[in-house]
Amino acid sequence: MDKHSFHVDYPEKHEMKKHIQSIVSAGLTKPKSFIQYLTDMYQQLGFRYLFRDATEILFVVFLALCVFLYGILSLDSSIKTNDIYFFIFTLSPVIYFTVASLFLIIALTKNTFAVEMTCKYHVFQLAAFRMLIFSVLALILNSFLILIVSLLFQSISVLQALLLSCSSLSIFSVLYLYVLQHIKGRYSTYALMASWLLVNFIPALLSQDVYAAFLSHVPSYVYMVVCAVSLALYVNSLKKLIAFREGVL
Amino acid sequence: MLLVEDVTKNFGQFNALKNINLEFCNGVYGLLAPNGAGKTTLIKMLTTLLFPTTGSIRYDGEDIIKMDEKYREIIGYLPQEFGYYKNYSPTSYLLYLAALKGIHPKTAITRVEELLKTVALDHVANKKMKKFSGGMIQRVGIAQAMLNDPKILILDEPTAGLDPKERVRFRNLLTNLARDRIVILSTHIVSDVESIANEIIMIKNQEVLYKDTVSNICRNIQGLVYETEVSYEQTEQFRTTYLTLSEKQENGSMYMRFLTEDTAKPEWKPVHPNLEDVFLYIYQDGVLSDDQTA
Numbered sequence: 001m002d003k004h005s006f007h008v009d010y011p012e013k014h015e016m017k018k019h020i021q022s023i024v025s026a027g028l029t030k031p032k033s034f035i036q037y038l039t040d041m042y043q044q045l046g047f048r049y050l051f052r053d054a055t056e057i058l059f060v061v062f063l064a065l066c067v068f069l070y071g072i073l074s075l076d077s078s079i080k081t082n083d084i085y086f087f088i089f090t091l092s093p094v095i096y097f098t099v100a101s102l103f104l105i106i107a108l109t110k111n112t113f114a115v116e117m118t119c120k121y122h123v124f125q126l127a128a129f130r131m132l133i134f135s136v137l138a139l140i141l142n143s144f145l146i147l148i149v150s151l152l153f154q155s156i157s158v159l160q161a162l163l164l165s166c167s168s169l170s171i172f173s174v175l176y177l178y179v180l181q182h183i184k185g186r187y188s189t190y191a192l193m194a195s196w197l198l199v200n201f202i203p204a205l206l207s208q209d210v211y212a213a214f215l216s217h218v219p220s221y222v223y224m225v226v227c228a229v230s231l232a233l234y235v236n237s238l239k240k241l242i243a244f245r246e247g248v249l
Numbered sequence: 250m251l252l253v254e255d256v257t258k259n260f261g262q263f264n265a266l267k268n269i270n271l272e273f274c275n276g277v278y279g280l281l282a283p284n285g286a287g288k289t290t291l292i293k294m295l296t297t298l299l300f301p302t303t304g305s306i307r308y309d310g311e312d313i314i315k316m317d318e319k320y321r322e323i324i325g326y327l328p329q330e331f332g333y334y335k336n337y338s339p340t341s342y343l344l345y346l347a348a349l350k351g352i353h354p355k356t357a358i359t360r361v362e363e364l365l366k367t368v369a370l371d372h373v374a375n376k377k378m379k380k381f382s383g384g385m386i387q388r389v390g391i392a393q394a395m396l397n398d399p400k401i402l403i404l405d406e407p408t409a410g411l412d413p414k415e416r417v418r419f420r421n422l423l424t425n426l427a428r429d430r431i432v433i434l435s436t437h438i439v440s441d442v443e444s445i446a447n448e449i450i451m452i453k454n455q456e457v458l459y460k461d462t463v464s465n466i467c468r469n470i471q472g473l474v475y476e477t478e479v480s481y482e483q484t485e486q487f488r489t490t491y492l493t494l495s496e497k498q499e500n501g502s503m504y505m506r507f508l509t510e511d512t513a514k515p516e517w518k519p520v521h522p523n524l525e526d527v528f529l530y531i532y533q534d535g536v537l538s539d540d541q542t543a
Contacts, residue, residue, distance in 0.1 A: 049348045111332025115393065118296050118326045119349035120318050126349075243317075 082212035093172035096138035170230030177237035256304035279442025325399030331390035335379035383410030
């Protein structure tokens with residue numbers, strides 16, 4: 001029998017690899033990185049829609065700033081340096097909490113919530129972006145307030161105060177996001193703020209000197225480590241918030 | 250195709266829906282049941298606002314929860330209580346929602362203008378919504394649900410607040426839209442779906458009782474519906490004996506439409522049952538208990 005030999009034009013190995021790669025990349029969409037996600041969201045929505053309520057936010061921030069400035073200017077000049085550190089640590093998350101909570105609770109309780117949750121970019125994805133901005137905003141405002149305090153009370157170390165404030169804000173932000181995603185209830189974040197104040201004020205009331213001295217004597221590198229760890233946890237929690245959906249209705 | 254497979258939804262100990270199996274292809278589906286039967290729970294699961302306790306919902310073979318934003322990009326949803334920002338105009342609110350839906354700003358502007366014309370709100374496109382009537386707000390809601398030209402349009406009680414003319418316009422719009430998409434319409438108003446739905450889904454005791462065409466569903470009570478004339482004195486007695494479906498006062502007596510399995514009397518005139526008759530028959534316990542509590 002006459003055998004016919006067919007010539008099959010096989011592609012080169014590198015060509016096969018290239019084709020396999022293109023098929024896999026077309027079939028499997030790569031999950032976006034957190035930063036990429038936020039950038040895309042910003043490009044699609046812009047400042048206008050991400051901060052639809054910018055006027056109200058600015059008003060609340062302005063009010064909070066006035067209250068803090070009034071508080072700072074009313075401080076007794078004989079106040080101990082350690083006590084100032086205590087106040088910085090305890091009150092640093094207040095601006096963040098006020099802005100983040102107030103507007104998120106409004107979004108969750110409005111009738112617009114159901115429609116906004118079925119959109120490509122839903123309420124919690126917007127919240128994740130906004131909270132990141134709010135935490136930066138809170139950091140800047142806290143730093144500004146610390147600078148004012150340092151001008152009035154020159155005994156405090158600005159670096160120590162800033163580290164204390166950053167640690168406090170980052171620890172609280174992580175706790176805040178955890179509570180938001182794991183504890184059901186409209187007012188769970190408010191309970192967290194109340195608990196934060198209680199947990200800090202109770203030891204201070206029992207023995208103010210010891211607690212304030214503890215806060216001011218923790219070495220700076222410890223605060224730096226706390227900040228770094230909390231920041232990593234915070235970004236991780238924000239990523240989870242982007243995918244958070246069930247159980248909110 | 251949208252497929253609901255063995256879906257059960259529990260809220261703690263409370264069982265809202267059990268073993269729901271449904272299949273949706275292009276066309277209008279009327280989800281018909283009294284208030285509290287689980288319609289909104291099912292709708293919320295179809296929009297991923299709630300997740301099933303057990304079972305799954307798939308679109309073209311993919312789990313809708315795993316599809317995440319890919320699924321949200323192809324749905325349009327009008328909730329039972331449509332919320333809006335009072336100080337926004339329909340244009341600004343629709344542009345805001347278009348941005349959230351990932352629609353390009355230039356496309357959104359044209360689409361919003363087009364939709365506002367469709368729902369006859371183009372003359373108030375830039376007026377603040379705080380002065381709008383319920384019907385106008387509902388029309389904004391309908392427009393927003395269609396913004397992304399969705400492949401699945403889910404409407405929960407969409408005709409609430411609409412006047413008869415608007416209802417007719419809305420039904421015609423849905424019929425047109427349903428040519429190439431799935432339209433799921435939840436309502437307890439029978440006339441909303443009777444004329445336009447390809448299939449009716451009825452839920453009773455947390456389960457799907459019927460998923461069929463209007464005529465097939467009506468066939469279930471064929472030969473059981475009658476009309477007769479009753480004197481005023483006999484009305485109360487008649488109501489307690491038979492399931493009255495509707496009553497009309499005319500020429501000094503009452504014309505009763507009713508349902509019974511008893512042998513027909515000569516004065517009873519047999520009539521073709523309609524969807525409302527089936528609805529009242531199926532949910533008569535609910536109707537009775539509603540009356541008793543009233």
